[in-house]
Amino acid sequence: MDPLFLGLLVAVTTILVLFSGVSVAIGLLIVSAGFLLAFDGSRSLELMPEIFFGKLDNFALLSIPMFIIMGASIASTRAGADLYEALERWLTRIPGGLVVSNLGACALFAAMSGSSPATCAAIGKMGIPEMRKRGYPDGVAAGSIAAGGTLGILIPPSVTMIVYGIATETSIGRLFLAGVIPGLMLMGLFMAWSLYSTWRSGNASVLSAGSYSWKQRFEILPRVLPFLAIILGVLYAMYGGVATPSETAAVGALLCLLIAMIIYKLWSLAALWVVLRDSTKESVMILFIIAAAGVFSYMLSSLFITQAIAEWIGTLDVNRWVLMAAINGFLLIAGFFLPPVAVILMAAPILLPIIVAANFDPVWFAVVLTINMEIGLISPPVGLNLYVINGIAPDISLKTILTGSLPYVACMVFAIFLLCLFPDLATWLPDTVMGAPK
Amino acid sequence: TELRLSHQWSNGDVRHKVAQMVADDVAAADVDLDIKIFPSQSLLKAREQYKPLSRGLLDMTVLPLSYAGGQQPAYNLTLMPGLVKNHDHAARLNESPFMDAIEGIMAEDDVMVLVHGYLAGGFAGKEKCITKPDDMPGLQTRAAGKAFEQMLAGAGASIASMSSSEIYNAMQSGVLDAANTSSSSFVSYRIYEQVSCYTPAGEYALWFMYQPLLMNKSTFEGLNEDQQKALLSASEKAQAFYLEEAKKEDAASAQVFRDNDVEIAAMTEADFEAWRALAKETSYKAFVEETPNGQELLDLALSVN
Amino acid sequence: MAGHSTAAVAYAGNNPFLRGVAAISTVAGWCSAAMIVIAVAITCQMIFVRFVLNASTVWQTEAVIYLVITATLVGLPYVQRLRGHVNVDLFPLSLGPRARYFLACLTLSTSSLIVAVMLYYGFEYWHFAWARGWTSDTVWGVRLWIPYLSIPVGFGLLLLQLVADLFAVLTGLEKPFGLEDA
Ligand code: NA
Numbered sequence: 001m002d003p004l005f006l007g008l009l010v011a012v013t014t015i016l017v018l019f020s021g022v023s024v025a026i027g028l029l030i031v032s033a034g035f036l037l038a039f040d041g042s043r044s045l046e047l048m049p050e051i052f053f054g055k056l057d058n059f060a061l062l063s064i065p066m067f068i069i070m071g072a073s074i075a076s077t078r079a080g081a082d083l084y085e086a087l088e089r090w091l092t093r094i095p096g097g098l099v100v101s102n103l104g105a106c107a108l109f110a111a112m113s114g115s116s117p118a119t120c121a122a123i124g125k126m127g128i129p130e131m132r133k134r135g136y137p138d139g140v141a142a143g144s145i146a147a148g149g150t151l152g153i154l155i156p157p158s159v160t161m162i163v164y165g166i167a168t169e170t171s172i173g174r175l176f177l178a179g180v181i182p183g184l185m186l187m188g189l190f191m192a193w194s195l196y197s198t199w200r201s202g203n204a205s206v207l208s209a210g211s212y213s214w215k216q217r218f219e220i221l222p223r224v225l226p227f228l229a230i231i232l233g234v235l236y237a238m239y240g241g242v243a244t245p246s247e248t249a250a251v252g253a254l255l256c257l258l259i260a261m262i263i264y265k266l267w268s269l270a271a272l273w274v275v276l277r278d279s280t281k282e283s284v285m286i287l288f289i290i291a292a293a294g295v296f297s298y299m300l301s302s303l304f305i306t307q308a309i310a311e312w313i314g315t316l317d318v319n320r321w322v323l324m325a326a327i328n329g330f331l332l333i334a335g336f337f338l339p340p341v342a343v344i345l346m347a348a349p350i351l352l353p354i355i356v357a358a359n360f361d362p363v364w365f366a367v368v369l370t371i372n373m374e375i376g377l378i379s380p381p382v383g384l385n386l387y388v389i390n391g392i393a394p395d396i397s398l399k400t401i402l403t404g405s406l407p408y409v410a411c412m413v414f415a416i417f418l419l420c421l422f423p424d425l426a427t428w429l430p431d432t433v434m435g436a437p438k
Numbered sequence: 439t440e441l442r443l444s445h446q447w448s449n450g451d452v453r454h455k456v457a458q459m460v461a462d463d464v465a466a467a468d469v470d471l472d473i474k475i476f477p478s479q480s481l482l483k484a485r486e487q488y489k490p491l492s493r494g495l496l497d498m499t500v501l502p503l504s505y506a507g508g509q510q511p512a513y514n515l516t517l518m519p520g521l522v523k524n525h526d527h528a529a530r531l532n533e534s535p536f537m538d539a540i541e542g543i544m545a546e547d548d549v550m551v552l553v554h555g556y557l558a559g560g561f562a563g564k565e566k567c568i569t570k571p572d573d574m575p576g577l578q579t580r581a582a583g584k585a586f587e588q589m590l591a592g593a594g595a596s597i598a599s600m601s602s603s604e605i606y607n608a609m610q611s612g613v614l615d616a617a618n619t620s621s622s623s624f625v626s627y628r629i630y631e632q633v634s635c636y637t638p639a640g641e642y643a644l645w646f647m648y649q650p651l652l653m654n655k656s657t658f659e660g661l662n663e664d665q666q667k668a669l670l671s672a673s674e675k676a677q678a679f680y681l682e683e684a685k686k687e688d689a690a691s692a693q694v695f696r697d698n699d700v701e702i703a704a705m706t707e708a709d710f711e712a713w714r715a716l717a718k719e720t721s722y723k724a725f726v727e728e729t730p731n732g733q734e735l736l737d738l739a740l741s742v743n
Numbered sequence: 744m745a746g747h748s749t750a751a752v753a754y755a756g757n758n759p760f761l762r763g764v765a766a767i768s769t770v771a772g773w774c775s776a777a778m779i780v781i782a783v784a785i786t787c788q789m790i791f792v793r794f795v796l797n798a799s800t801v802w803q804t805e806a807v808i809y810l811v812i813t814a815t816l817v818g819l820p821y822v823q824r825l826r827g828h829v830n831v832d833l834f835p836l837s838l839g840p841r842a843r844y845f846l847a848c849l850t851l852s853t854s855s856l857i858v859a860v861m862l863y864y865g866f867e868y869w870h871f872a873w874a875r876g877w878t879s880d881t882v883w884g885v886r887l888w889i890p891y892l893s894i895p896v897g898f899g900l901l902l903l904q905l906v907a908d909l910f911a912v913l914t915g916l917e918k919p920f921g922l923e924d925a
């Protein structure tokens with residue numbers, strides 16, 4: 001059978017199987033086994049456990065549970081509240097200042113957590129009730145946190161960047177740096193929209209109520225210091241020759257656990273167990289998908305589908321920006337349905353040769369890819385952040401959260417445009433810190 | 439008939455060219471034999487090729503045999519410091535009773551050799567040149583292969599294990615002071631941007647790694663006579679090419695480092711003997727202890743002139 | 744629209760079989776979490792040994808890799824019990840109660856089947872490593888049957904939890920896909 005046609009068959013089957021409600025990782029195993037059995041002979045199944053295990057046999061994957069623990073341990077304390085309260089005391093005069101401080105807190109928290117849902121949960125637990133109490137519409141309160149949470153995978157550390165780095169053999173240190181400026185830019189766009197929508201709604205004066213003395217403002221700063229210390233400590237370990245990025249994650253996890261225990265008195269075993277349980281749950285879920293996606297990509301390669309698609313796209317004579325637009329469209333749609341890790345693992349090996357051939361920088365592309373994945377995180381049917389918000393504020397309907405986060409999706413699309421116009425936004429920092437690309 | 443060949447290198451690498459040559463020649467022989475190559479670990483990861491090969495789930499691979507040293511400890515002899523002096527010596531080893539013994543062990547795993555070949559490598563230092571054991575104390579070093587780790591640790595280096603693709607970043611951030619790997623890896627990972635001195639494989643070289651083109655034996659025996667003949671004659675031609683290219687690679691890597699203003703150092707005969715004396719106390723000793731018939735195999739290898 | 748609900752946990756109730764499986768999965772989850780914590784500790788120890796003591800690190804990298812793999816595999820049943828494996832329930836949502844029931848039975852039995860396949864060949868792979876005395880090709884030379892054991896154990900426990908989930912749906916103790924009737 002023609003590999004391209006076979007590829008189409010695999011795509012359709014995969015979509016049908018995944019929509020059936022089976023868990024994503026097991027669905028990928030089912031599709032892989034089915035096609036291997038049908039087109040690759042009866043003995044091909046024997047290799048599946050070996051490939052599954054082999055995909056996980058990679059030191060860099062260690063950093064996934066580590067960066068998740070960092071976020072989860074801090075999220076279990078009132079650190080998120082401290083962060084945004086500090087920001088709020090400084091930003092209170094601005095109409096819509098509370099949304100802005102929540103978004104700022106999301107960005108700061110993102111610098112300590114590798115995962116978006118964790119970022120969402122940490123800031124949202126305090127931020128959403130507070131915003132609603134002060135008269136912000138439900139949609140704005142929920143939407144801004146859902147969107148702010150997505151910064152978790154753009155601002156380093158980032159689990160998706162690690163997975164991309166492993167799948168494409170790109171330097172993880174470089175990828176992390178590439179996310180910094182776009183992450184801050186996205187935060188700025190989110191804030192700008194929030195300010196504008198508050199101003200437009202007409203009750204700006206109400207929403208900027210409350211003021212703090214300078215004493216109160218400086219009083220709260222010490223409570224933010226531990227986090228700045230963690231962020232700086234991790235950055236120093238990563239870029240200062242102490243450890244590789246994957247190893248740094250362990251230091252970060254340990255620091256965050258210690259700070260949670262010492263400063264926030266997270267002593268009880270029950271509380272610690274909640275942190276570990278949540279981190280274990282998210283890590284195992286992601287690592288299971290990574291391993292199953294490994295089996296899936298073995299199937300694609302073994303049936304020559306990956307190679308045929310890459311070859312086929314190579315023969316298409318299209319403008320590189322048309323190609324980029326098509327790739328973005330594809331990623332966006334895939335991101336609606338699948339968790340980021342699954343999209344990256346299935347798409348990166350096929351897309352990367354095309355990207356490189358069309359003269360795009362793989363590090364730059366990682367940022368574009370990540371923003372696409374972020375959009376998927378706040379869109380149905382699989383929008384992890386939406387469910388987190390739903391868990392925090394069950395009385396806000398999913399529809400309200402969704403409409404509330406829609407303007408932020410527009411901000412992300414705009415950010416992708418800006419990145420296409422000015423690729424330096426992503427590449428300047430890594431190139432400056434780590435030298436010209438390899 | 440379709441055969442699947444998996445390897446870890448990119449299309450520009452000599453080891454891919456060897457595989458491609460065999461595939462092309464077999465196709466040209468028109469014996470209904472088609473070799474499909476999966477380069478750059480696109481099918482299986484580098485270290486996960488030998489087990490499927492021995493179980494007949496993969497037909498062919500180009501593989502550093504020492505990767506399978508965990509399954510057959512004898513294979514560790516194919517990446518042993520000071521055992522091979524230069525490429526011509528390597529070619530003589532390939533035809534020796536030593537290689538017959540190694541091939542006997544492969545046969546136990548249902549594996550056979552189509553193309554023999556050794557590639558060499560050297561050392562690179564971030565701050566200083568590395569030519570002799572006395573240069574090593576205190577350096578955080580990445581070594582290619584177990585036997586080299588044992589020897590360098592014996593010289594007083596601190597060993598940090600990582601894959602060759604991580605050397606660049608580890609050197610840049612200062613985690614690593616020195617590295618030992620193959621000439622082609624030094625170039626393809628652009629290590630010359632991070633080091634001040636390079637010691638390539640030259641008149642005296644320490645690091646030789648046996649990287650043959652392997653095939654599952656039962657699969658080979660299942661082919662008809664014409665197909666077998668075509669494969670064997672294509673392999674013979676490829677082996678000659680492999681040897682010539684292997685010789686060129688060391689000088690080419692040195693030139694790349696020189697062009698990037700990296701100091702080039704050379705190992706003297708005295709340096710080589712010092713390394714070898716150290717290896718005898720460390721890696722050779724460990725090898726003999728953990729390998730059935732280890733001493734016998736080592737003597738066989740050392741007896742080749 | 745469920746997908747990844749944070750609250751739901753597999754139903755156990757008073758059914759002794761379901762409770763037994765739930766207990767096993769929970770213990771597996773504790774083991775998994777413990778291994779992740781040990782991996783953190785070992786990595787920190789490795790950085791200390793290398794950066795502060797400037798000494799060799801021989802076994803740490805490998806130990807950490809195998810711990811994380813084992814944590815993943817052994818954690819599978821627990822995460823299944825917590826409904827933490829993300830899914831897309833587009834079809835179940837658009838179906839009536841009866842069709843949804845049959846789809847749930849179908850997905851759970853197919854899942855059990857593929858996990859049983861992984862268990863079978865995983866056991867075989869483990870047995871190979873054990874019988875032939877395979878080790879890793881490093882100075883530390885781990886006997887590979889030890890980490891490989893996590894494959895049959897992890898998939899075996901996951902199979903048990905999936906069978907329990909199927910049982911709960913079949914006996915009506917749990918709603919298909921955990922969805923409330925539309
Ligand atoms: Na982050």
Ligand code: NA
Nearest residue numbers: 336376379382
């Ligand atoms: Na989505």
